[in-house]
Every structure is written in structure tokens, then in C-alpha cells.
Amino acid sequence: MKLWLGSGLVAQDDAHLSPFDRGFTLGDGLFETLRVREGAVLRLDAHLARLAAGAGVLGLPLPTLDLSAALAATAVANDLTEGVLRLTLSRGTGPRGVLPPAEPNPTLVITAAPLPAPAPPARLVIAQGTRRNDLSPLAQVKSLNYLDNILARQEAARRGADDGVLLNTREGVAETSIANLFAVIGGDLVTPPLAEGVLPGIMRAAVLTEGAGERPLAVEDLSRAEEIFLTSALGIRSVAALEGREVVDRAIAERLRARIPGA
Known part of the structure; x- marks a missing residue:
């Protein structure tokens, strides 16, 4: 190489x-x-x-x-x-x-x-051991210091999950250790706004142009979501379960993968 x-x-x-x-x-x-x-x-x-x-x-x-x-x-x-x-x-x-x-x-x-092989739908847990600092300007920066993300990912692995959802300092949903998060709640496709401590993801921006909205999300919102998926530069990954609750709908993620190049 x-x-x-x-x-x-x-x-x-x-x-x-x-x-x-x-x-x-x-x-x-x-x-x-x-x-x-x-x-x-x-x-x-x-x-x-x-x-x-x-x-x-x-x-x-x-x-x-x-x-x-x-x-x-x-x-x-x-x-x-x-x-x-x-x-x-x-x-x-x-x-x-x-x-x-x-x-x-x-x-x-x-x-x-x-290119990595396509990953199966993810099983998520809510990270308990660390938080996303929504008060820091570094929340908007893709920096080399990924220690909070590493801690969340290690915790998820210990709990038998694929990734951990990071909450911010106000207990709001931010993102996972490696991806932005979208949810379909009451038929609306939404994602937390950047002010919640969210990295401005490139694929996230592409999904927003497809009609998704932004609003703060609580864990309770995710617990009733009809569909959840994750976005990163490498594509869109559906979520199969959150904290053990099965999430079966994947229709919007599939539609977006067909519409967005590289998703």
C-alpha cells in the first residue's frame, strides 16, 4: 500500500x-x-x-x-x-x-x-458511562481525540451491542459513537440539531436535504420510534434494536439508500 x-x-x-x-x-x-x-x-x-x-x-x-x-x-x-x-x-x-x-x-x-462489507442492522444501547459535551466547541469538530466515543463503544461491546447512543449534558440524545442518528417518530423523520452536541455529519446533511427535520430528542422519544437508522460517510445503517426493544421498520432507510449516492 x-x-x-x-x-x-x-x-x-x-x-x-x-x-x-x-x-x-x-x-x-x-x-x-x-x-x-x-x-x-x-x-x-x-x-x-x-x-x-x-x-x-x-x-x-x-x-x-x-x-x-x-x-x-x-x-x-x-x-x-x-x-x-x-x-x-x-x-x-x-x-x-x-x-x-x-x-x-x-x-x-x-x-x-x-470498502467494508455491509454491516447488519445495528443493536444499540444507551451509553451510561460517558456523555457528549454539547457545551464544547469540539462537539462540532472531527478531532483526533475520540476517547468519549471509544468509551461508549467499549461499553456497548460489554453489553452485547454494536454501538452506544451518546447523550449530552442535558440527557438529550446526541449521536452514537461513530454515527449520526435519525428516527421516525409519529411518521416524522427527525434527527437532533447540532446544538445538542452533534457532529455535522456529511451523510447527515444529505439526508436532511431529503426532507428530514431537526428537533431535540429524549430517550423516551427513541423508545417509541417506528424506525431508527444511523448515518456516516460510509452509508446508512438500519437499527434492529434499542436497549433490547426490537425496531422492525426499515422502509425509509431503504428508500434513502436508493436515492443518495454511497448511502
């Missing part, structure tokens, strides 16, 4: 990162997961816009090179026509301490991977 490191492509075995890179030592950086379909990156402009917005929040300078061209070159170098690219951008190396260097030299890495 070849990957993009810095300003060009290198073989995987020749790729090396500094142990003083702040992405490694502090989780100081951003990433994007991008779906490749028929050789093209889907919704590329939206991904790059979210990356730029996150960089603005962190005060992280973007590379001066053409990111679109770097992504395309990585896909071509790995003969990737159907698969996944991951773009990782850290602040680069720095001295000890939390304060970033005055003139950072960011580290850019782009890797390629095959």
Missing part, C-alpha cells in the same frame, strides 16, 4: 512519523473519512469544508497543497475505485506542553482501504 505523507506518496514501510507529533502526544488534529465510489470521492467539497471549519476552531493551518489532488493520487496509487480514504491532519511536532507552537508545521497523512 502507498500513502500520502506530507507532500507526496510513499510506500507504507517507508512512512515514519515523529514521536513528538502533537497528533500522537495530545490528539491535536483532525480527520475526515471519505467514501470512494467508481473512482471518485463522494461529497468531497463538503468534507473539505468541514475540515476547514474544524481547522478554524483549532487554529490549525491547512496545508498549502491541493488536498483534492492528493486524495485522488492516493486512490489511484492504490487502485482504489470502491473504498475509503482517511485524511489525517495534525498540528505536527512541538515542544512539551499544551500550548501549540507559534508557527506549526502540520502533518498530513492520507491512507486508502477497501
